[in-house]
Amino acid sequence: MDDVGEFDAAMHAAMDPQREPVGADVVERFIQETSWWHPHTCTTCGHTFRVGDRVRFERATGRVRHLDPVLGCWTGSEGRPAPPSATDVDDLKAFLDGIDDTWRVAGNMPVIAADEDAALLEPPLGGLARQVCLHCAHSFRPGELVVVCPCHPQAPECHYAVHRDPGRGLVCWEKWRPTGVLEVCPVTQRRLTAPAPTGST
Template sequence: MRLAPVRDDVAGFDAGEAAAFDPQPVRDAGGSGERITSLTSWWHTRWCQVCGHTFRRGDRVLVADSRVRHLDPTLDCAESGGGRADEAEVVRFTEGLLATWPVVGDVPLTRTDDVPGLLAPPLGGLRRAACLFCAHTFRPGEFVVMCPCTPAARVCARAVHRDPARGLPCWESWRPGSTLKVCPVTLTRLAT
């Protein structure tokens, strides 16, 4: 009977479980090369100097001499592009998730591709348009709630992500009931 390996496995499992409930920051190894952006990456949430988009968790990037560029081929930042996901499969997944998890209330969703101002490059030292909740820039193909205080009228032209397929449930995190009392842009009280 070999109980020692079982105890080693149990001890290993217990150690792994303890580490999972007490995560420690992972330090970036430094140097140049391809990396995946994590919450502890020094460039996380900063703005890319090439395309002007923010760096999000999970972004593939190229680090070279304290400069970081996206490797996402839809952002056209790095000289070497990465592989694209099967677009038809992504669309089916997104549609299925949006059908399963609809927006509360009568709030219309809009694709960023349908609102040119959301994807416009930064001009004259300004930054790209960003989500009112998470402050990340808008990228092609994402779903958003336009003008969160009056989505049907679109008065302020600001937006909030509502794209759970991309891990951006900003609208529900910010306004789970889909209602606002004050416009976050004009700061005017809304009629209820």
């Protein structure tokens, strides 16, 4: 490895300090805020890297890929994790249902699973990126809850969307529009509501 390669490797290690076997060429890591690849896109599946994602990092090539089989990077050579038990699935569903019942969506926007809009999960084509959330800029993953076309959610006119899945920690809708009201279309920049009066003349 030349001086530039050693420098790059040291920078990557400093930006992503995690315990790993000494001298290992391939390591598994969890994405952190300081991970150098955190805001970037996986070259295998096209999904963005998020904090908490488990990835495999190859030192020799610098290649990083997701180890979540749902995202499509999985090769099977690492040994597939055991599926969750029926009890775990039921407990998770009850937990998510409870969150939905107690934390109502701002603006009473309709929320759907990303799987219900095929365009949100389409793989990248022709060098283009996957669809991403209008707020966090992360790609949509199977099962995540979203608000599609926030300007006209009852009858969507586009496939742009924003996460609204508090059970997964994705509260993009409330962070982006706490009142649940959109004044300007984020895609066309068209004003959706009349400006508030500034006073009588």
